[in-house]
Amino acid sequence: MATAPVLLLDQIDSTNAEARRRAEAGETGPLWIAAHRQTAGRGRRGRAWQDNSGNLFSTLLTTTRKPPAEAAQVTFIAALAVADLLDRYAPPSVVTIKWPNDVMLAGVKTCGILVESGAHADGGLWLAVGIGVNLAEAPGGTERPATALSHHLSADHIAPPPVERAAEELAGTFGVWLDRWETLGFQPILDAWAARTPGLDGPAIARLGHETLEGRAEGVAPDGALRLRLADGSLRLVSAGDVFFGGTH
Secondary structure, three states: OOOOOEEEEEEEOOHHHHHHHHHHOOOOOOEEEEEEEEOOOEOHHHOEOOOOOOOEEEEEEEEEOOOHHHHOOHHHHHHHHHHHHHHOOOOHHHEEEEOOOEEEEOOEEOEEEEEEEEEOOOOOEEEEEEEEEOOOOOOOOOOOOEOOHHHOOOOOOOOOOOHHHHHHHHHHHHHHHHHHHHHHOOHHHHHHHHHOOOOOOOEEEEEOOOOEEEEEEEEEOOOOOEEEEEOOOOEEEEOOOEEEEOOOO
């Protein structure tokens, strides 16, 4: 499958917001919208995604006929695509994923992923797969520690890729996984994702907003939800939340 084209902008309020506007105006994509600067980027739960020069801000606008629960699997594709991108510039041994879609370098977050969707006028769903990657520098004052690719380069790289190249390479790695998902289904995606995700079989604490659960992770369900075995023996499926593996938080 051909890689979706990349539209690179100098500045935008938010690449996700631009994707939404285009979708609501009838565009179907696939189109990557990338920017050197964002003035109003957002992360999960409305958190600000900080704008730092030299970092990648991008969103894939596309449409799908899959039902919403299945379409949400695209977040796992996004995490794999970012991990593959980072593998090219950092030692692959330091690149991991933290459930469900935080991509880490040496155990510290370096990427933000936010998927939004809505009903498209032509039928099906529009998807805005927002991906921010700290290439050059890590933002300060974040809720959790953050790092940047520039601090973890392998010996054969003296600098992270410029935004233009990173946007094109991310479009390529994403396209590979998207094609596998559409032709082979979710299981190959989930298998590849799990291979990069430590902590799925050990102590874990999940903060779900209204409650905190402590137990032992027992891998993931077929839809990617975390299986958490509680002290009383009951099993909880966690679809979203902040999870801390190893029992520390």
